[in-house]
Amino acid sequence: MNIFELERIINEKLHSNFIKDYAPNGLQVEGKHEVRKIVTGVTASQRLIDIAIEKKADVLLVHHGYFWRGEDARIIHMKYRRISSLIKNDINLMGYHLPLDMAPEIGNNAKIAELLNILDVEPLDPLEQPPLILKGRLKQPMKGEVLGEIIGHMFKRKPLHIAPESGKLIETIAWCSGGAQDYIDKAAEFGVDAYLSGEISERTTHSARELDIHYYSAGHHATERYGIEALGEWLKQEYQLDVEFIDCDNPV
Template sequence: MQLSKLLQELDSLLAPHKVKDFSPNGLQVEGKDTVSKIITGVTASQALIDVAIEKNADAILVHHGYFWKGEAYPITGMKKRRIGALIKNDISLIGYHLPIDVHPTLGNNAKLAELLDIEYEAGLDPYSDPSIAVKGRLKTPLSAEEFADKIERVLNRKPLVESVRGKNIETIAWCTGGGQGYIDLAASQGIDAYLTGEASEQTIHSAREQSIDFFAAGHHATERYGVKAVGEYLAEKFDLDVEFIDIDNPV
């Protein structure tokens, strides 16, 4: 498959023009013109690049790529080693950040909901389309302890839990990754619980003072599934060799 055609397909599928992001979406480092083997992963770490080289991949597709707003411009040190390895081995790096979070069927929020038996209802922010955080309800109401056990079982990650309500959870809002800042918006709508990847110091106070159960299940653990789903979509539609590599990260 031509690299240009692959990029056109991904842009059509993920619609990066619809979201204001913190990094460029699409091709970040250009490799060979033809793509037959793709490695997918959460972050374009050196470990993922090394696997791609070992497996003779033509391209890497990730959720967390390079060139984030506010980072230093010089290509030195770790950045030089990563980009140098891609260029030396003629491997393209393709990254989609928020577009992979918000895709209605293949995105991180959508896939996490499937795994945890959550029914999607609407975006959490009525003034944002698409909304980065979303809301819905558990298919079966659970206590905070039962829901935490389910998260640990399904994601293989023990979540940080702040249980304050003492009642079963019915309604829930969620945002994968570093979405802890949306807890106040969820609380303002009277939602029972909020689920994300990370927690900040003030998040716990927000949960306690606004009576909303809070769960942080890990940035990496909540964002493994979107890029994997996008890769599986490409493999099925274009008969490409696509392999998801999970480089473990405890955060």
């Protein structure tokens, strides 16, 4: 398959041309045009690039690529080493950020719902299209500590749980993968019992306690591991491409 055909296919699957983002989605660094081997992963770190080189990949397909809004535009130091490694080995870099968070079925937020067996999944805010934050209902109400154990098991990382003073049971939950902790206020506004994201800030603790809502920080990497893996599996099944997911562990 040609690299530009692959880009078109993924763009259509993720509707990436219709989503405003903080970085370019799609092909970010051009390599060889014929695609046979694809390596997927969460972030295009040097470690993942080195593994892609070892695997003789033609494409490195990630959730966190390069050229973020507001970053230093110069290609020096770490950025130079990463990009030069890709270019020297003729490897394409493709990155999909918000489109991969928001995609139905294979997106990060869709996979969170699947992993936690959440029912009646729908947008938190019905006016937000396409929706970034989702909400749903647990199969049965449970204590915050019990849900924390389930999250830890499913995401392979013990979450940081900030419980409200009321200690109320959890029946409804909203979530957004990655660095989405500041949406906790919106989640509380819509009346859910708990909110889950990847990262936490100092202010998040106060919001959870004062807004009477459970909060779970399950890890930025952990909450965004499954979308890119699912995208690779979809490409493998639909187009018979050789795709391999590599999980470079990250405790954050």
